[in-house]
Amino acid sequence: MLEKKDIHLEKAVLVGVITREQDEESSKEYLDELEFLTYTAGGEVLKRFTQKMDMPNPKTFIGTGKMEDVLDYVEANDVGTVIFDDELSPAQERNISKILNCKILDRTNLILDIFAQRAQTSYARTQVELAQCQYLLPRLKGMWTHLERQKGGIGMRGPGETEIETDRRIVRDKIALLKAKIKTIDKQMAVQRGNRGKLVRVALVGYTNVGKSTLMNVISKSKVFAENKLFATLDTTVRKVVIGNLPFLVSDTVGFIRKLPTQLVESFKSTLDEVREADLLLHVVDISHSNFEEHIDSVNQILDDIDSKDKPTIMVFNKIDAYKAEPFDEDDLITERSEVNYSIDEWKSTWMSRVGDNALFISAINKENMDEFRKRVYKEVRNIHVTRFPYNQFLYPDIIEE
Numbered sequence: 301m302l303e304k305k306d307i308h309l310e311k312a313v314l315v316g317v318i319t320r321e322q323d324e325e326s327s328k329e330y331l332d333e334l335e336f337l338t339y340t341a342g343g344e345v346l347k348r349f350t351q352k353m354d355m356p357n358p359k360t361f362i363g364t365g366k367m368e369d370v371l372d373y374v375e376a377n378d379v380g381t382v383i384f385d386d387e388l389s390p391a392q393e394r395n396i397s398k399i400l401n402c403k404i405l406d407r408t409n410l411i412l413d414i415f416a417q418r419a420q421t422s423y424a425r426t427q428v429e430l431a432q433c434q435y436l437l438p439r440l441k442g443m444w445t446h447l448e449r450q451k452g453g454i455g456m457r458g459p460g461e462t463e464i465e466t467d468r469r470i471v472r473d474k475i476a477l478l479k480a481k482i483k484t485i486d487k488q489m490a491v492q493r494g495n496r497g498k499l500v501r502v503a504l505v506g507y508t509n510v511g512k513s514t515l516m517n518v519i520s521k522s523k524v525f526a527e528n529k530l531f532a533t534l535d536t537t538v539r540k541v542v543i544g545n546l547p548f549l550v551s552d553t554v555g556f557i558r559k560l561p562t563q564l565v566e567s568f569k570s571t572l573d574e575v576r577e578a579d580l581l582l583h584v585v586d587i588s589h590s591n592f593e594e595h596i597d598s599v600n601q602i603l604d605d606i607d608s609k610d611k612p613t614i615m616v617f618n619k620i621d622a623y624k625a626e627p628f629d630e631d632d633l634i635t636e637r638s639e640v641n642y643s644i645d646e647w648k649s650t651w652m653s654r655v656g657d658n659a660l661f662i663s664a665i666n667k668e669n670m671d672e673f674r675k676r677v678y679k680e681v682r683n684i685h686v687t688r689f690p691y692n693q694f695l696y697p698d699i700i701e702e
């Protein structure tokens with residue numbers, strides 16, 4: 301297997317802003333995530349630059365003095381890519397490209413690039429291409445000059461340089477063409493979904509990398525691609541699962557992320573229809589991640605955007621094997637952080653009190669608590685099934701003993 305050191309990684313630096321609402325701790329966590337995104341896209345982060353500001357500078361994101369520091373570092377260390385931890389406006393991008401003589405990417409760009417890299421089927425590729433063209437359209441002006449210095453690599457996959465070098469009209473035509481292509485496939489997919497009959501549909505949702513595909517493999521005993529990189533799954537996988545003789549469908553779909561680019565939400569409409577049309581959601585959470593509570597909020601926000609917030613949902617807290625209580629620190633005693641210094645059992649009961657019995661605690665990788673998980677999913681699926689087919693209520697007992 302290739303080691304990280306054997307792969308040629310593009311040298312990159314990250315730039316973030318620490319605003320009033322965003323303290324240093326959360327800013328660090330955001331940049332950790334941006335670094336993971338960069339690694340997933342094929343880059344290696346050499347340094348992070350942050351600046352405390354009320355809000356990002358509308359012209360250059362960070363102040364010009366700080367930008368000079370970035371420029372000095374980039375030139376001294378032969379860095380090819382500077383990545384900003386937010387979506388840059390077209391004007392910001394133009395102004396920054398006049399200062400920095402290298403490739404400039406923002407968070408949206410990076411996520412779109414990973415999606416382009418990971419798209420396996422022609423459908424996923426078409427959806428990503430549409431999102432990239434929509435992102436590109438308002439940015440075409442002034443792209444020529446700085447694109448001459450950019451030669452492939454991160455942020456340059458997908459539509460490719462040929463399309464980028466065209467004018468707005470051609471990009472608009474392309475968008476229309478891609479939309480028409482997606483519409484045709486969407487219709488076929490809607491028919492396919494309709495043909496699945498009245499089986500109860502369960503969708504795995506969650507932040508990227510929380511273990512949805514791993515859990516899917518455990519419950520369906522099939523092999524779905526799981527990897528410790530972001531967005532391993534782009535296409536929806538649907539499997540028929542049987543628990544206690546009761547058949548139902550489980551779908552594993554694209555992972556969510558904070559500030560998922562709106563272009564992606566729009567072009568992945570049909571992929572997200574799996575979630576929209578599901579009867580039950582299993583919201584998978586990686587509790588070994590220090591920022592998991594914010595991940596829950598981001599997922600809920602996207603569920604709200606796609607009108608799926610009020611669906612019956614079970615919270616599935618995964619990776620209990622990797623959960624570590626925060627190391628005890630006496631200084632923490634006087635801060636709020638000491639309150640989250642729980643052991644796994646204390647932590648469980650805190651969550652149980654917050655979400656009632658709507659929470660399960662598992663380790664998909666070690667298959668811990670999978671019996672409890674299967675029983676609970678069976679119970680929920682059975683309830684939905686017998687509401688739909690009341691005459692089947694005697695076929696499936698209330699509770700299964702496996």
Ligand SMILES: Nc1nc2c(ncn2[C@@H]2O[C@H](COP(=O)(O)OP(=O)(O)OP(=O)(O)O)[C@@H](O)[C@H]2O)c(=O)[nH]1
Nearest residue numbers: 509510511512513514527528531532533555664665
């Ligand atoms: N320690 C631990 N690791 C896990 C567990 N479940 C999954 N993982 C690991 O977490 C990483 C991500 O797992 P995936 O199943 O690909 O996650 P995903 O949510 O499908 O990811 P996306 O496709 O990005 O949405 C992999 O390295 C898994 O081996 C678990 O219970 N414990």
